[in-house]
Amino acid sequence: MVPFVDLKSQYMGIRQEILDAVAGVLDSGQYVLGSEVAAFEKEFAAFSGAAHGVAVNSGTSALHLALLTAGVGRGDEVITIPFTFVATVASIYYTGATPVFVDVDPVSYTMDAAQVEAAITPRTKAILPVHLYGQMADMDALRAIAKKHNLVLIEDAAQAHGAEYNGARAGSLGDMACFSFYPGKNLGAYGEGGMVVTNNAESARMLRMLRDWGAEKKYEHVLKGYNYRMEGVQGAILRVKLRHLEAWTEGRRQAAGWYEEMMGDAGVARPVEVSGRRHVYHVYGVMTPQRAGLMKHLNDRGVQTGIHYPIPVHLLPAYEDLGYKQGQFPVSERLANQELSLPMYPEITREHVRTVCEAVGAFAGAVPA
Numbered sequence: 620m621v622p623f624v625d626l627k628s629q630y631m632g633i634r635q636e637i638l639d640a641v642a643g644v645l646d647s648g649q650y651v652l653g654s655e656v657a658a659f660e661k662e663f664a665a666f667s668g669a670a671h672g673v674a675v676n677s678g679t680s681a682l683h684l685a686l687l688t689a690g691v692g693r694g695d696e697v698i699t700i701p702f703t704f705v706a707t708v709a710s711i712y713y714t715g716a717t718p719v720f721v722d723v724d725p726v727s728y729t730m731d732a733a734q735v736e737a738a739i740t741p742r743t744k745a746i747l748p749v750h751l752y753g754q755m756a757d758m759d760a761l762r763a764i765a766k767k768h769n770l771v772l773i774e775d776a777a778q779a780h781g782a783e784y785n786g787a788r789a790g791s792l793g794d795m796a797c798f799s800f801y802p803g804k805n806l807g808a809y810g811e812g813g814m815v816v817t818n819n820a821e822s823a824r825m826l827r828m829l830r831d832w833g834a835e836k837k838y839e840h841v842l843k844g845y846n847y848r849m850e851g852v853q854g855a856i857l858r859v860k861l862r863h864l865e866a867w868t869e870g871r872r873q874a875a876g877w878y879e880e881m882m883g884d885a886g887v888a889r890p891v892e893v894s895g896r897r898h899v900y901h902v903y904g905v906m907t908p909q910r911a912g913l914m915k916h917l918n919d920r921g922v923q924t925g926i927h928y929p930i931p932v933h934l935l936p937a938y939e940d941l942g943y944k945q946g947q948f949p950v951s952e953r954l955a956n957q958e959l960s961l962p963m964y965p966e967i968t969r970e971h972v973r974t975v976c977e978a979v980g981a982f983a984g985a986v987p988a
């Protein structure tokens with residue numbers, strides 16, 4: 620059996636470090652925010668090449684607060700992509716603003732910068748690209764557009780801890796960047812977690828207030844805030860795990876190399892690492908017009924797979940009110956129909972990857988192209 624992900628084997632490798640860190644928080648009594656969370660904010664911001672980090676209780680909360688801090692609210696528009704996890708779009712709704720979609724690029728699967736300017740209106744406040752699967756969007760082009768039109772650029776970096784664009788880390792190129800520490804993400808808590816990083820001290824101050832009821836001093840609420848605080852235990856766990864993240868990312872990149880080497884020309888489109896970008900392979904997604912057949916074929920051979928994501932957000936029942944129709948974002952729609960995520964995690968062995976590649980190859984041999 621080749622599992623799709625294996626969170627438990629990673630935990631077993633760091634079990635004692637984690638237990639010590641958790642015991643430290645329980646002994647300290649700092650159960651919400653506290654010194655471990657503060658230290659993690661500093662360490663993760665530095666890791667991402669940003670000056671400030673504000674830890675929150677999920678990636679979705681990070682997106683919500685970044686948008687609010689950008690001044691996004693009712694009547695505004697935010698440009699994003701429909702081929703993403705629903706949270707990207709939901710966070711725009713939380714502010715009362717309207718999501719406006721542009722399609723993704725067929726090679727990188729990230730926001731097609733060439734389509735952004737046509738989507739800008741007088742109501743546009745921000746651009747929210749997604750570093751999908753762990754590869755960064757075309758930040759040079761998006762930064763230029765944001766600057767020209769005076770828009771705030773917010774990175775959805777929930778899948779891209781440690782990814783790079785011409786040597787700059789995810790988190791260092793937008794006005795703000797939002798990370799998720801959901802357990803399955805490249806850096807995962809043992810519970811929920813998220814962070815906004817930014818180089819802007821004023822934004823960081825506002826984010827800190829908004830996550831904790833809009834107050835800097837207890838009971839002096841200057842903003843209408845939220846309870847989006849990170850738990851102390853998660854901060855301590857994430858500090859331990861951050862120390863291993865580079866090695867884990869290299870494990871993922873090595874596995875991607877094995878897939879590249881052993882899959883051969885098996886009739887599926889493998890992910891492309893665009894020149895100048897460091898892909899961190901949160902998801903290893905291949906594209907095939909015969910997804911259902913390949914998925915069943917792999918499952919029958921003990922290879923677990925996933926789909927990220929089967930329905931683009933503009934076609935989800937929940938977002939019907941946006942009024943988009945089938946056919947409006949052809950690349951997103953094709954990818955949603957064709958994407959199959961193969962097993963990918965830092966500890967995956969070369970033998971596991973070989974098993975997957977042989978199973979994919981056997982399917983290609985069995986089905987006319």
Ligand SMILES: *Cc1c(COP(=O)(O)O)cnc(C)c1O
Nearest residue numbers: 677678679704706707777799801
């Ligand atoms: C996981 C994810 C989120 C949301 O993060 P949570 O921590 O689950 O709230 C947002 N955007 C993308 C692209 C994600 O993958």
